[in-house]
Structure formats: C-alpha cells, structure tokens
Amino acid sequence: xxxxxxxxxxxxxxxxxxxxxxxxxxxxxxxxxxxxxxxxxxxxxxxxxxxxxxxxxxxxxxxxxxxxxxxxxxxxxxxxxxxxxxxxxxxxxxxxxxxxxxxxxxxxxxxxxxxxxxxxxxxxxxxxxxxxxxxxxxxxxxxxxxxxxxxxxxxxxxxxxxxxxxxxxxxxxxxxxxxxxxxxxxxxxxxxxxxxxxxxxxxxxxxxxxxxxxxxxxxxxxxxxxxxxxxxxxxxxxxxxxxxxxxxxxxxxxxxxxxxxxxxxxx
Amino acid sequence: xxxxxxxxxxxxxxxxxxxxxxxxxxxxxxxxxxxxxxxxxxxxxxxxxxxxxxxxxxxxxxxxxxxxxxxxxxxxxxxxxxxxxxxxxxxxxxxxxxxxxxxxxxxxxxxxxxxxxxxxxxxxxxxxxxxxxxxxxxxxxxxxxxxxxxxxxxxxxxxxxxxxxxxxxxxxxxxxxxxxxxxxxxxxxxxxxxxxxxxxxxxxxxxxxxxxxxxxxxxxxxxxxxxxxxxxxxxxxxxxxxxxxxxxxxxxxxxxxxxxxxxxxxxxxxxxxxxxx
Numbered sequence: 001x002x003x004x005x006x007x008x009x010x011x012x013x014x015x016x017x018x019x020x021x022x023x024x025x026x027x028x029x030x031x032x033x034x035x036x037x038x039x040x041x042x043x044x045x046x047x048x049x050x051x052x053x054x055x056x057x058x059x060x061x062x063x064x065x066x067x068x069x070x071x072x073x074x075x076x077x078x079x080x081x082x083x084x085x086x087x088x089x090x091x092x093x094x095x096x097x098x099x100x101x102x103x104x105x106x107x108x109x110x111x112x113x114x115x116x117x118x119x120x121x122x123x124x125x126x127x128x129x130x131x132x133x134x135x136x137x138x139x140x141x142x143x144x145x146x147x148x149x150x151x152x153x154x155x156x157x158x159x160x161x162x163x164x165x166x167x168x169x170x171x172x173x174x175x176x177x178x179x180x181x182x183x184x185x186x187x188x189x190x191x192x193x194x195x196x197x198x199x200x201x202x203x204x205x206x207x208x209x210x211x212x213x214x215x216x217x218x219x220x221x222x223x224x225x226x227x228x229x230x231x232x233x234x235x236x237x238x239x240x241x242x243x244x245x246x247x248x249x250x251x252x253x254x255x256x257x258x259x260x261x262x263x264x265x266x267x
Numbered sequence: 268x269x270x271x272x273x274x275x276x277x278x279x280x281x282x283x284x285x286x287x288x289x290x291x292x293x294x295x296x297x298x299x300x301x302x303x304x305x306x307x308x309x310x311x312x313x314x315x316x317x318x319x320x321x322x323x324x325x326x327x328x329x330x331x332x333x334x335x336x337x338x339x340x341x342x343x344x345x346x347x348x349x350x351x352x353x354x355x356x357x358x359x360x361x362x363x364x365x366x367x368x369x370x371x372x373x374x375x376x377x378x379x380x381x382x383x384x385x386x387x388x389x390x391x392x393x394x395x396x397x398x399x400x401x402x403x404x405x406x407x408x409x410x411x412x413x414x415x416x417x418x419x420x421x422x423x424x425x426x427x428x429x430x431x432x433x434x435x436x437x438x439x440x441x442x443x444x445x446x447x448x449x450x451x452x453x454x455x456x457x458x459x460x461x462x463x464x465x466x467x468x469x470x471x472x473x474x475x476x477x478x479x480x481x482x483x484x485x486x487x488x489x490x491x492x493x494x495x496x497x498x499x500x501x502x503x504x505x506x507x508x509x510x511x512x513x514x515x516x517x518x519x520x521x522x523x524x525x526x527x528x529x530x531x532x533x534x535x536x537x538x539x540x541x542x543x544x
Binding site: 035038039040041042045046049050052053054056057130131178179180181182183184185186187189190193196219220223225226229230231232 | 311318320335358365397
C-alpha cells in the first residue's frame with residue numbers, strides 16, 4: 001500500500017492538467033490580492049474573502065484532476081490491470097489512491113494558504129482598517145474547513161470513478177456535487193427567507209431541499225471564514241459536528257467505492 | 268512543387284491584403300452605444316451558481332459591481348437596480364463592510380431608503396462589534412422618516428450590543444438628545460449638506476433646486492459669452508450685448524435675487540450679495 005501511495009504521489013505531480021490547475025491557483029491568489037485594492041474600507045478582508053473562495057475552487061479542481069489522473073485514466077488505459085495483478089486487495093488500492101490525493105491536496109492547501117496569508121498581509125498597504133482580519137488560528141481553521149470540503153468532493157469523485165464507464169463523468173459530476181453542496185446552505189437560507197416573496201417556489205422546494213441534505217452534505221457548514229474575516233467566535237460544537245459529518249460522509253463514500261470497485265469488471 | 272509553393276505564397280499574400288483592408292474599414296465603423304451600468308440584477312440563485320456555489324464570492328462580485336458603478340449619470344430605475352444588487356450582497360454576506368457603507372452613502376438619498384435600512388439592519392445584527400450600521404440606520408430613520416423616537420430606540424437597542432464602552436456612551440447620549448428634542452431641521456440640513464444633493468426635507472430640497480437652476484443659468488450665460496467673443500472677436504461687456512446678439516432670450520433672472528455680473532474677462536459670474544441700487 002505504501003508503494004502504491006508513493007507511485008501515486010509521483011504520478012499526481014506529473015499530470016499536466018494538475019500542473020495547469022496549480023498554476024491557475026497561483027494566479028487566483030494574485031487576483032485575490034488585487035481585489036483588495038477595490039475596497040475602500042476593508043482591503044484585507046476582501047482580499048482574504050476572495051482568496052478563500054479561489055482557494056476552495058482551486059482545491060476542488062485539483063482533487064478532481066487527481067482523481068482523473070490516478071483512477072479514471074488508469075481504468076481507461078487498462079494500466080490498472082498491472083496494479084491489480086499484484087496480490088493487493090481492491091479496497092486497499094482505493095484507500096491508497098484516496099490517501100495519495102489527500103496528501104497531495106494537503107501540500108497544495110498549505111502552499112496556497114501560505115501565499116494567501118502573505119497576500120492578505122500585503123493587501124493592507126499603508127491603510128489600517130478599523131476591524132483587522134485574524135491571520136492566526138482562525139485563518140488556519142478556515143483552511144482546514146476548506147481542505148475537508150475538497151476531500152469530500154474527492155471521495156465523491158472517487159465513488160463516481162468506481163462505477164463510471166466514461167472518463168469525463170467523475171470530473172463533471174464532481175464539479176456539480178461541489179456546487180450543489182456549497183450552495184445548499186445559501187439555497188436553504190433563501191427559501192427559508194421566503195424566496196423574494198415567491199410562495200410557490202418556497203412550497204415546492206422546501207421539502208426537496210430538506211431531503212437533499214441527507215444525500216448531499218451541506219458543505220457551507222465547513223466554511224468558517226467569518227471567524228478569520230471578522231474575528232467573530234464560532235461555537236466549538238459547530239466545528240466538531242460539521243467536521244464529523246464530513247469525515248463520516250467520506251468514510252461512507254469510501255466504503256461504497258470499495259464495494260463497487262470490488263464488483264467491477266475491468267476486462 | 269514550385270507551382271504549389273508560388274500558389275500558396277500568393278494565396279497567403281492575397282488573404283493578408285484582404286484582411287488588412289477589411290481591418291482598416293472595420294476600425295472606421297462607428298461603435299454601438301456602450302451598455303449602461305446597473306440595468307439588471309440577476310436572481311440570487313443564479314448569482315450563487317455563477318460563483319461556484321460560494322455565497323461569499325457572489326457577495327464580493329456584486330459588491331465590486333456596486334462599488335465601480337458610476338452613480339453620477341444613473342437614473343431612478345438604475346438606482347432601484349443598485350439597491351437590489353446591494354440587498355443581494357447583504358443577503359449573501361450581511362457583515363460586508365463596504366456594502367453597508369456604500370448603501371448608506373447613496374441609496375437613501377436616491378429614494379432607496381427601504382433597501383438601505385434592510386442592509387444596515389442586517390449589518391447591525393451580524394457586526395455586533397461595529398457601532399456604525401446602527402448609527403447610520405438611526406440617522407436615516409431620524410432624517411428621512413423624521414421619526415426621532417424610533418431613531419432613538421435604534422440607538423438604545425444597538426448600544427447594548429456594542430462592545431466598546433466609549434461608543435456605547437456616545438450612542439446613548441445621542442439617543443437621549445433626539446428623544447428630548449425630537450426632530451430638528453438644522454441637524455437634518457447638516458447631514459444633507461455633508462452627504463447628498465437630494466433631500467426628503469421639502470425646504471432644503473427647494474433650496475437645492477433653486478441653487479441648481481441658478482448654476483444652470485450661469486452655465487448658459489458663460490456659453491453665450493464665449494460664443495459672443497468668438498463671433499465678434501470682442502468680449503461682452505454687459506448682458507445687453509448678449510441679448511442684442513440673440514444669444515440669450517431675456518436678461519438673466521436670479522431666483523435668489525442676487526443677480527449676475529460680467530467680469531473684466533467678459534465671463535459671467537454669480538453675485539452672492541445684492542448690488543447697491
């Protein structure tokens with residue numbers, strides 16, 4: 001399993017699409033820094049806020065492309081047959097791939113977070129905003145939430161890859177899943193606030209959104225950026241509950257993926 | 268082989284020449300009218316979708332849009348759209364500092380008080396450490412709604428949430444003053460002068476409109492004087508010169524009664540006191 005993880009790490013770094021996404025990530029951090037200059041009163045807050053958003057998008061795309069590189073392409077090119085011909089259980093293969101993506105993603109998250117930290121610090125220029133951002137523990141807590149968010153997307157993409165017969169499916173469905181999961185909180189809030197007075201919309205979508213939460217996790221619950229942006233406290237119970245929800249969802253998906261992958265006919 | 272090479276070269280040359288000629292002609296074509304700002308406000312779910320499901324990013328995109336909009340040439344319908352955009356920002360991220368600040372600086376003065384108050388209320392609740400949303404909300408209530416009692420209550424309620432002791436005392440003092448005196452026009456006038464042209468105070472609005480019409484007349488007179496000097500190679504000495512040349516229809520009438528004067532450069536100026544008769 002360790003050998004699988006090691007080979008996966010190398011393969012993950014070699015992928016051209018992954019390198020392109022990483023480059024885009026660097027550009028986005030730069031763009032986040034520039035957006036701060038548009039703010040008349042809170043340049044650091046805006047730079048950090050936009051930076052968190054861009055960081056999340058980058059991490060999600062990175063894990064999706066890694067899933068593409070490490071699983072989908074292997075199945076498509078049939079190179080997976082060489083790996084599976086070794087005396088290794090299929091569930092171990094899946095776990096190894098997931099941990100590889102988790103390791104690569106962690107490194108990326110730390111690098112981008114470091115850059116964003118610097119960008120937020122520089123965004124102030126000579127202006128001392130009245131309410132400073134928190135670039136300490138709350139900043140890293142937010143990064144942790146975004147990392148977990150992207151790993152949930154990775155687990156979902158891995159599950160899709162285990163059953164999909166087309167290579168584009170894990171990427172496309174992963175993007176859709178990430179958007180749905182993230183916008184779920186905003187959608188629920190919108191419907192609960194009355195959907196701009198549209199009673200029909202509220203009536204139609206409220207039960208649907210309530211049910212959907214059991215299938216797609218509310219990823220906005222893992223977004224703790226308000227703590228870093230506005231230095232506000234977050235109840236520990238919220239952090240623990242949301243993290244546990246995310247971790248158990250990942251475990252569930254990995255179990256399903258292993259089951260599906262065991263039954264899959266590769267020839 | 269040679270024929271093929273020559274044909275290809277000729278083809279490339281011909282296409283290049285045609286393209287350059289077309290490009291020159293395209294450059295001369297008049298451009299269509301630039302799309303005016305603040306024509307539409309997208310539905311919130313679409314804004315969230317466009318921001319990859321990230322409501323904070325959607326808030327920042329919309330706030331940026333509101334921030335860079337040129338308010339000087341906007342009409343009432345566009346201000347209504349701006350109010351909608353800023354309300355959306357506030358729904359996505361109620362704590363957005365730029366948003367509530369821009370909202371209170373622009374919206375209530377352009378007939379969008381309701382939106383401004385909604386944005387400020389949300390900011391007040393989500394930013395308990397910040398005294399300003401409550402203060403602006405109270406000022407708007409005081410000035411635009413002429414409701415000193417409600418404004419005072421907003422300050423009293425907000426002061427209990429404020430963490431800074433000095434700000435808390437300042438807010439309570441203001442609340443007490445408003446509660447005692449009720450609405451006083453002199454305070455309202457100061458706010459109007461400081462913040463905007465349009466006012467809910469009928470007297471001050473009338474005053475501003477008269478000032479605006481006075482300045483407009485001055486502009487017309489200056490334009491006529493310039494035309495006169497170009498046409499006659501001579502500076503106008505009095506408004507009668509402009510009248511006799513047909514550049515103005517009648518002698519200028521100042522609604523304030525101070526009148527106008529043509530200076531030694533032949534340029535009309537405002538008089539700010541009555542000339543001795």
